[in-house]
Amino acid sequence: MVENRPWLNALTHLLLIFGIIVVIFPIYIALVTSTHEAEDILTTVQPWFGSEMLENYGTVLQKGKVNASGIPVGMMMWNSLIMALGIVVGKITISILSAFAIVYFRFPLRKLCFWTIFLTLMLPVEVRILPTYAVVANLGLLNSYAGLTLPLIASATATFLFRQFFMTVPEELAEAARVDGAGPMKFFFDILLPLSRTNLAALFVILFIYGWNQYLWPLIVTTEESMTTIVMGIQRMLYVADAIPEWNITMATAILAMLPPLLVVIVMQRQFVKGLVETEK
Amino acid sequence: MATVSIKNAIKTYPGNVQALHGISIDIKDGELIVIVGPSGCGKSTMLRMVAGLETVTSGDIHINEEWVNKKEPADRDIAMVFQNYALYPHMSVYQNMAYGLKNRKIPKDQIEQRVRETAKILELENLLVRKPKELSGGQRQRVAMGRAIVREPKVFLFDEPLSNLDAKLRVQMRLEIKRLQERLGVTTIYVTHDQVEAMTLGHRLLLMNEGRVEQIGTPLEVYEKPQTLFVAGFIGSPSMNIIPAVLSSNGDLALLGDSLSLPLTHSENSANSDSQVTLGMRPEHLEACESEKASMFLQVEMLEKLGADTVVYGKLEQTELVLTVRLSGIHPVVSGDRLPLTIPSEHLHIFEIDSGKRLN
Amino acid sequence: MEKRSTFNNLWLPYLLVAPQIIITFIFFLWPASQALYQSFLLEDAFGLSSEFVWFENFEELFSDPLYLDSFYTTVLFSVSTTFLSLSLSLMFAVMADRVIRGEMAYKSILLWPYAVAPAVAGVLWMFMFNTGNGILALTLQSLGYEWNHVLRGGQAMVLVIIAAAWKQISYNFIFFLAGLQSIPKSMLEASAIDGAGPVKRFWTIVFPLISPTTFFLIVVNVVYAFFDTFGIIHAVTQGGPYKSTEILVYKVYNDGFVGLDLGGSSAQSVILMIIVVSLTVFQFRYIERRVQY
Numbered sequence: 018m019v020e021n022r023p024w025l026n027a028l029t030h031l032l033l034i035f036g037i038i039v040v041i042f043p044i045y046i047a048l049v050t051s052t053h054e055a056e057d058i059l060t061t062v063q064p065w066f067g068s069e070m071l072e073n074y075g076t077v078l079q080k081g082k083v084n085a086s087g088i089p090v091g092m093m094m095w096n097s098l099i100m101a102l103g104i105v106v107g108k109i110t111i112s113i114l115s116a117f118a119i120v121y122f123r124f125p126l127r128k129l130c131f132w133t134i135f136l137t138l139m140l141p142v143e144v145r146i147l148p149t150y151a152v153v154a155n156l157g158l159l160n161s162y163a164g165l166t167l168p169l170i171a172s173a174t175a176t177f178l179f180r181q182f183f184m185t186v187p188e189e190l191a192e193a194a195r196v197d198g199a200g201p202m203k204f205f206f207d208i209l210l211p212l213s214r215t216n217l218a219a220l221f222v223i224l225f226i227y228g229w230n231q232y233l234w235p236l237i238v239t240t241e242e243s244m245t246t247i248v249m250g251i252q253r254m255l256y257v258a259d260a261i262p263e264w265n266i267t268m269a270t271a272i273l274a275m276l277p278p279l280l281v282v283i284v285m286q287r288q289f290v291k292g293l294v295e296t297e298k
Numbered sequence: 299m300a301t302v303s304i305k306n307a308i309k310t311y312p313g314n315v316q317a318l319h320g321i322s323i324d325i326k327d328g329e330l331i332v333i334v335g336p337s338g339c340g341k342s343t344m345l346r347m348v349a350g351l352e353t354v355t356s357g358d359i360h361i362n363e364e365w366v367n368k369k370e371p372a373d374r375d376i377a378m379v380f381q382n383y384a385l386y387p388h389m390s391v392y393q394n395m396a397y398g399l400k401n402r403k404i405p406k407d408q409i410e411q412r413v414r415e416t417a418k419i420l421e422l423e424n425l426l427v428r429k430p431k432e433l434s435g436g437q438r439q440r441v442a443m444g445r446a447i448v449r450e451p452k453v454f455l456f457d458e459p460l461s462n463l464d465a466k467l468r469v470q471m472r473l474e475i476k477r478l479q480e481r482l483g484v485t486t487i488y489v490t491h492d493q494v495e496a497m498t499l500g501h502r503l504l505l506m507n508e509g510r511v512e513q514i515g516t517p518l519e520v521y522e523k524p525q526t527l528f529v530a531g532f533i534g535s536p537s538m539n540i541i542p543a544v545l546s547s548n549g550d551l552a553l554l555g556d557s558l559s560l561p562l563t564h565s566e567n568s569a570n571s572d573s574q575v576t577l578g579m580r581p582e583h584l585e586a587c588e589s590e591k592a593s594m595f596l597q598v599e600m601l602e603k604l605g606a607d608t609v610v611y612g613k614l615e616q617t618e619l620v621l622t623v624r625l626s627g628i629h630p631v632v633s634g635d636r637l638p639l640t641i642p643s644e645h646l647h648i649f650e651i652d653s654g655k656r657l658n
Numbered sequence: 659m660e661k662r663s664t665f666n667n668l669w670l671p672y673l674l675v676a677p678q679i680i681i682t683f684i685f686f687l688w689p690a691s692q693a694l695y696q697s698f699l700l701e702d703a704f705g706l707s708s709e710f711v712w713f714e715n716f717e718e719l720f721s722d723p724l725y726l727d728s729f730y731t732t733v734l735f736s737v738s739t740t741f742l743s744l745s746l747s748l749m750f751a752v753m754a755d756r757v758i759r760g761e762m763a764y765k766s767i768l769l770w771p772y773a774v775a776p777a778v779a780g781v782l783w784m785f786m787f788n789t790g791n792g793i794l795a796l797t798l799q800s801l802g803y804e805w806n807h808v809l810r811g812g813q814a815m816v817l818v819i820i821a822a823a824w825k826q827i828s829y830n831f832i833f834f835l836a837g838l839q840s841i842p843k844s845m846l847e848a849s850a851i852d853g854a855g856p857v858k859r860f861w862t863i864v865f866p867l868i869s870p871t872t873f874f875l876i877v878v879n880v881v882y883a884f885f886d887t888f889g890i891i892h893a894v895t896q897g898g899p900y901k902s903t904e905i906l907v908y909k910v911y912n913d914g915f916v917g918l919d920l921g922g923s924s925a926q927s928v929i930l931m932i933i934v935v936s937l938t939v940f941q942f943r944y945i946e947r948r949v950q951y
Contacts, residue, residue: 036746036827046782047782112678124671145689190384193386198398199401267781275774278775290832
């Protein structure tokens with residue numbers, strides 16, 4: 018920075034440490050709570066880890082919260098994983114293909130297609146929830162992975178990201194490929210796809226988090242307990258009339274719910290930041 | 299090997315923008331044709347039409363007697379070197395060169411053999427495993443050529459292949475391209491805006507301006523007998539002095555102003571006497587001489603001493619006409635001098651004023 | 659901007675756009691138009707017949723004090739969430755921008771909340787504020803302040819605002835930091851030479867220069883607070899107590915799925931669509947970057 022003032026540097030670090038605490042503290046409390054017996058946290062706050070960690074997580078993964086449905090959280094995580102990956106793969110596939118068509122071909126309905134895709138940007142699932150539910154119900158897709166993922170995989174954002182990226186690919190690359198005897202699909206797989214690697218990784222991170230964290234949609238299309246996803250499963254644990262509120266179990270579930278996306282953010286931090294910034298261009 | 303024939307090629311873009319107004323040329327087998335002209339003249343469009351990257355609005359393109367207007371680039375048996383090389387960034391040098399062969403389903407061992415041979419010719423043997431971003435500009439250029447050569451095409455197409463290189467490398471690569479083309483004997487179309495490149499490389503030049511052919515000819519023809527005023531001004535450096543003049547009835551050529559006249563011996567002069575014309579004189583053809591023999595005098599204003607040449611700028615005495623003169627060697631002239639000049643009459647170029655067509 | 663050279667194929671491009679167009683049509687356009695259509699219908703109590711009633715559903719909505727309250731709640735919630743999250747993020751970003759040592763560690767951790775689902779974020783904060791055993795509730799109690807968001811609407815609102823703002827810190831932080839880092843160093847040095855201290859420099863140079871980022875983030879955060887926070891409300895307060903945290907999105911869900919008021923819920927959907935469309939258009943007008951057609 019421009020000048021060096023000791024008190025200013027100290028303040029900087031102080032404020033940043035405050036920021037870290039704001040971020041970590043809720044997670045820390047949840048983690049600590051998840052390692053105690055239910056009785057130990059009924060009326061007090063436990064400041065440090067207890068001894069029931071393995072016990073609690075074992076219970077949660079295999080049995081869930083007995084009073085609230087009793088679906089094993091391991092199963093919920095499995096459902097969440099399939100939904101998240103389904104959304105990631107589905108979104109990326111249909112967006113990259115349509116972006117490829119829009120950028121590399123001239124066809125009569127091109128602009129119409131572009132604007133149709135653009136419209137989806139303005140229609141988040143929350144605002145069209147009832148009729149979308151009706152469509153999914155009519156198609157017989159309630160309580161299915163297809164019903165969980167398909168309505169969420171059309172995305173203007175991802176299409177625009179790829180379109181933007183394709184526009185920056187030098188013209189001559191496609192021309193060289195044509196001279197080299199590559200047809201459109203060969204060009205797509207041999208050249209465009211490998212060049213899109215970093216964009217694919219960035220989108221993967223963003224879309225995985227998006228998919229894993231879905232809440233409203235799974236809430237309404239899954240009525241069978243066995244299709245519950247973990248993020249919505251937590252909610253069901255909250256409003257159960259227990260003899261003893263099992264906060265340890267609920268918090269263990271919360272930790273498990275945030276673990277996969279958190280790991281993705283930590284491990285792929287660079288791609289994550291790129292993805293976030295690029296999708297808003 | 300192959301001939302290329304272009305007949306009355308016209309390109310019109312949407313919105314009725316006409317880029318090419320009917321280009322025709324017959325290219326002989328093994329010939330290196332340079333299409334040269336200022337930027338925006340349509341030379342790249344012409345090349346891309348031969349490549350099949352641009353559709354032909356009307357006219358015919360034949361490669362080896364075969365009509366190719368509707369053929370995909372890949373089916374025309376051509377290879378192209380792009381201005382920015384267009385190497386596939388994620389593939390190694392080897393893969394870049396092999397890609398076109400692989401797409402043509404050539405057996406692996408043959409691909410290997412051809413790539414290695416080509417790499418040897420271009421001295422790329424040690425770079426085969428590298429990615430394009432690990433190469434210098436000159437090396438990338440070589441790989442781009444390698445990718446074209448390895449295909450053993452009927453026709454090479456070069457689209458300003460040297461314009462991304464620095465001056466020194468450009469001269470070196472120019473020689474290399476010339477040597478390669480002579481060795482391989484492949485019919486070649488080479489597009490550039492650089493007249494030096496055009497003059498040194500081409501067997502024949504096709505000069506273009508605003509989508510029209512100005513002249514087709516060998517470098518010397520183009521230099522000695524420019525058919526239009528545009529060609530006269532475009533070829534040669536420093537460029538030709540172009541001044542208004544009047545043809546007198548006795549065959550002499552009168553410059554603008556009453557007192558100056560130059561003898562004109564050429565009998566094939568097709569202009570009417572007393573008509574207004576445009577006169578061209580190359581700076582290197584103006585000679586310093588004794589005052590008695592001088593046909594004109596230059597009021598020297600500025601000098602550039604280049605060592606091998608001395609370039610003199612000044613005004614013709616008794617006129618406002620500005621002239622550039624290139625004297626060979628180091629000449630003792632200084633600014634403010636009155637420099638006596640003469641010019642052999644065979645070096646006078648006369649053009650019609652309106653059309654810019656050559657008259658003598 | 660258009661590609662000069664394209665591939666020629668009559669049917670391939672249609673095949674390529676087909677999956678996206680079909681999905682868009684089935685799950686976006688068709689439901690959206692259904693919402694529009696149904697918003698003009700009135701169903702009888704048994705759902706057996708329906709009648710076309712033009713704008714009656716809308717008129718009813720806007721004369722319904724509950725709906726107007728929900729509108730007010732939503733505005734209060736979005737504005738507070740946006741303000742809280744943006745000011746915290748900006749502060750952290752400014753600090754992270756000027757810190758030299760430990761930069762990476764700070765940055766990495768500040769990205770974490772993005773990974774946490776809104777509902778989960780809500781549960782974390784809800785537990786800390788839980789009367790009887792939540793660390794923050796107990797702390798407040800020991801300071802003489804009774805916290806019970808289950809009973810007190812105001813406190814419930816504060817709780818969901820904190821949870822929603824917390825979750826959004828990472829996103830805002832990343833964009834603010836990118837904005838700050840794009841300010842040329844020489845400009846700051848010049849103003850330092852002109853005698854501006856760090857605080858003055860921030861308000862006169864830095865803040866005006868990142869105003870496009872700020873504006874963009876305001877829109878994004880408002881959209882987030884309007885739509886993406888459903889999970890927080892649903893998990894933490896269920897709109898209560900006494901509808902004090904019932905934001906519009908929650909009401910659409912509640913009236914439609916729980917109350918089964920098809921026409922009313924659709925009319926609400928349509929109003930939400932109008933809001934999100936105008937916010938998006940507004941953003942495009944201002945930031946004209948994304949689309950160049």
